[in-house]
Amino acid sequence: MFSKTCTYGIKATLFIAQKAQLDERVSLKEIATAIDSPVAFTAKILQVLAKEHIINSIKGPKGGFEIAKAQLPNITIKQVVKAIDGDSLFNGCALGLQECNEKAPCPMHDNFVSIRDQLNETLASSNLLQVAADLNQGRTVLKR
Amino acid sequence: MFSKTCTYGIKATLFIAQKAQLDERVSLKEIATAIDSPVAFTAKILQVLAKEHIINSIKGPKGGFEIAKAQLPNITIKQVVKAIDGDSLFNGCALGLQECNEKAPCPMHDNFVSIRDQLNETLASSNLLQVAADLNQGRTVLKR
DNA sequence: TTAATTTCGGATAAATTTGTCCGAAATAAA
C-alpha cells in the first residue's frame, strides 16, 4: 500500500506531532528511536518533509524537528503520503495503466474507484491533532 | 497498491480468462503482447500462477496457458494477488508494524480497517467470468 | 525417429528502493 519510506515518513510526522502537542521539539535520534527506524535514512525522509513544509527543521544545539502547534489540525496524512510516494495512489490506475481513464477503463476500474475514493477521503480528513491526541493518551502506538 | 509483478499477473490472468470464455488457449507471446509486458518476466509470473493452480500450462507445440471455462466463476482477483504479493495487503498493518493488532493499534488502524475490509470484499467477489465478459464486449481494456 | 514448438528452471543482470557514511553548514552556549 505505502512504501517503506512512506511508513517511516508517516510515523515520524506523527511522533513529531505528538510532541508538538506538548510544545516539545525532537531530535533525529529521538525520532528514529521512537519509530524504530534507521537513523540516517530517517534523516533523508525528514529532509523531504521539511522541504514540503510539513515539518520544520532547526539546526544546531537544541535543534531538531517540530510542527507549529497551531498547524496540527491543518496537516493531513494524505499530504505526507503525497510528499513521499506521490499521488498515484490517489488517482492512478489499479493495474498501472498510464492514467486512470473513465472512457477506456481497465477491468478493475469500476470496483477500484470506490476504494480509491474512500482512501482519499480517509487520508485527507485525518489531521495530525486528532492523531497526536490518541498517541498522547496511549490509545495508539508507533512501534511494538 | 499492487507490485508491478502483481499487475502483470492480474492482467495475464484476465487475458487468459477472456480467451478461455471463447475456449481458446493462448501462448506466452500472445499474453505478453496483449498486456504489454516483458516476455521472459511474464513467463516467470505465469509459472507461479500455474503452481498455484490459478491457470493451467501446457508444454509443446499448440501448448500455452488456459483456464477451464467452468472454473472462471470460481477464481477471484484476490486469489491472484495473494499468490503473487502475499496477503499483507489484506490483513497487514498500514504502517508496517509486524502485525495488525486491535489491542495495540497503530494510529491509522481505525481509519484503515474499513478500507482494508472493502478491499477484501471487492477483490474476493470479483470473479473471472464477469471480468472476461466485460473484456470480450470491449467495455474494458488491458492496455492502451 | 526426427524436427519444431512451447513452457520450465536456473543463472545472471539491470533498475529501483532502502540504507550508510562522512564532511559541510548552521547555531547555541561557554
Add this chain to the structure above:
DNA sequence: TTTATTTCGGACAAATTTATCCGAAATTAA
C-alpha cells in the same frame, strides 16, 4: 571566538524488485 551539537547534502553500498538469457524438458507432428 571557540567548541559542541545538530541537521544538510552528496557519494556510496546493500537489498529487493524487475527483467533477460539460455539450455533442458515436454509435447506435437511430420
